[in-house]
Structures are given as structure tokens and as C-alpha cells.
Amino acid sequence: MALLQLREVRRRFMLGETAIDALHSVSLDIHAGEFLAVWGPSGSGKSTLMNLIGLIDSPTSGEIYFDGQDISTLDDDALTAFRGQKIGFVFQSFNLVPVLSALENVMLPLQIRGVNEAEARSRAATALAEVGLEKFVSSRPDKLSGGQRQRVAIARALVVSPKLVIADEPTANLDSENSRIIVDLMREMNRAKGVTFVFTTHDPRLLDHVDRKILLRDGAIESDEVAA
Numbered sequence: 001m002a003l004l005q006l007r008e009v010r011r012r013f014m015l016g017e018t019a020i021d022a023l024h025s026v027s028l029d030i031h032a033g034e035f036l037a038v039w040g041p042s043g044s045g046k047s048t049l050m051n052l053i054g055l056i057d058s059p060t061s062g063e064i065y066f067d068g069q070d071i072s073t074l075d076d077d078a079l080t081a082f083r084g085q086k087i088g089f090v091f092q093s094f095n096l097v098p099v100l101s102a103l104e105n106v107m108l109p110l111q112i113r114g115v116n117e118a119e120a121r122s123r124a125a126t127a128l129a130e131v132g133l134e135k136f137v138s139s140r141p142d143k144l145s146g147g148q149r150q151r152v153a154i155a156r157a158l159v160v161s162p163k164l165v166i167a168d169e170p171t172a173n174l175d176s177e178n179s180r181i182i183v184d185l186m187r188e189m190n191r192a193k194g195v196t197f198v199f200t201t202h203d204p205r206l207l208d209h210v211d212r213k214i215l216l217r218d219g220a221i222e223s224d225e226v227a228a
Contacts (some may be wrong), residue, residue: 001068002029003163003196004053009062011048022048024219025062030198032163035190037207038200040216046200047168049216053198054166055083067163084113088157090167090186090199094149096141096156102128103137106156113160127155130192131185147178151185158189165189167199171206183209 011023022045030036030053038046051057052064055071064071066086074082088109089095096105106124111117128137131151141149150170157165167186171179183199183206190197207213215223 003032004030005065007063009059012060022219033194034196035210036198036212037210038214044216045219046216050166050168086163088162088165090153090157090170092169092172094153098141101138102152106159109160123159127159131155146174150182164196169200
């Protein structure tokens with residue numbers, strides 16, 4: 001069974017009295033352990049799709065199953081808990097708390113889940129070491145480069161041992177060299193931990209690093225290619 005299944009999913013937004021379909025009847029299976037990129041031009045529906053895959057938003061119509069669970073049967077509290085247990089997020093703008101150190105930023109999702117401070121600190125330190133930042137545990141975000149901040153964000157996403165990591169344009173604020181490094185790091189974590197990664201990009205040069213690439217255009221899947 002696929003880790004994530006979308007069945008005829010549509011997302012419609014209202015702009016005043018005008019209905020805008022950001023996604024048109026998208027059906028998609030994502031399997032455990034995949035390293036998958038969603039790409040396409042601005043306005044193609046990439047972020048809308050990621051919000052649905054990440055269970056941040058709900059479809060206007062269609063069905064989403066995650067790990068065999070019909071998401072529509074969960075109320076808001078149950079959905080929040082489910083998302084916190086199963087999914088890690090990496091954002092374009094890093095979304096780190098500026099007054100916290102790298103270690104404290106990575107500890108945060110564990111503490112939200114009620115993990116005690118000693119265990120959270122230990123697990124966060126291990127996660128930072130895995131992304132090559134063991135020497136920067138005490139550094140605040142403003143003392144880190146963009147690439148280092150995104151490494152902290154990846155450590156934070158992985159520290160809860162999710163089944164899926166969603167990364168929406170994780171390299172958009174990085175130069176080409178750091179973009180490649182970050183994608184290679186995500187790939188390394190994907191292979192080492194067996195965690196499914198789905199990320200969006202507008203940079204076709206990064207598509208050589210993935211198992212599978214989905215081209216989204218005008219809210220629909222135009223192509224779905226598996227790497228040879």
C-alpha cells in the first residue's frame with residue numbers, strides 16, 4: 001500500500017465571487033522511501049499540492065489517505081496530532097525561532113510532543129550532528145549562513161522520526177552550490193533513514209538528484225517520471 005494516496009483531489013479557492021481551481025482532480029500515489037520532486041512554473045499549484053500532502057489544508061473534493069488512514073475522518077485535534085507524528089516540514093524561509101539556538105530550535109517539536117528536556121536535548125544534538133552542525137549547537141540563526149539554517153530546519157524536521165518530510169522550495173533562498181548541497185543532504189537522509197521526501201522546486205538542475213519527478217502545470221499533473 002502507498003504511504004500517501006490522493007484520489008481525484010481538487011482544491012478550489014474563492015476570489016470574491018470568482019472560483020479558482022488551484023488543483024484539478026489530481027490522483028497520486030507516493031510510496032514509502034521515495035525521493036520525489038514536484039516542479040513546474042509559478043502558479044502551477046505546487047504549494048497547494050504540498051499543503052494537501054502535508055495535511056495542512058483540506059481538499060474541496062476528493063480523498064486523501066495517509067498510512068491507510070482516511071484523513072477526512074479526523075477532527076482538527078486528531079489531524080494536528082496525526083500530522084505531528086507522521087510529517088516533518090522544511091520551509092523556504094527556514095522558519096527558525098530567532099531567539100533560540102540551533103539546538104533549541106531542533107528540540108522544539110519534541111518538547112511540543114511532551115518529550116522531557118534531557119531526551120529532547122540528546123535527540124536534537126544527534127540530529128544536528130547528522131546534518132554536519134555539531135559545532136553550531138549554540139549558534140542562533142542570525143549567526144548561521146542560509147545553507148546552515150536550512151540544515152537546522154532539516155534536522156528539526158527529522159528529529160521526530162517522521163514517515164514523510166515535506167519541503168516547499170527548500171533551496172529558493174540559496175545559491176546554486178548550497179542548493180545542490182541541501183538536496184544532496186536530503187537525499188542522504190532519505191537513504192539513511194528510509195524517510196520519504198517530497199520537495200518542490202523551480203530549478204530543473206536539481207531534478208537529476210531525484211527518484212521521481214512530477215511536472216505540475218495549471219493545477220494538473222502533466223507528467224510523472226521515474227528516474228531510469
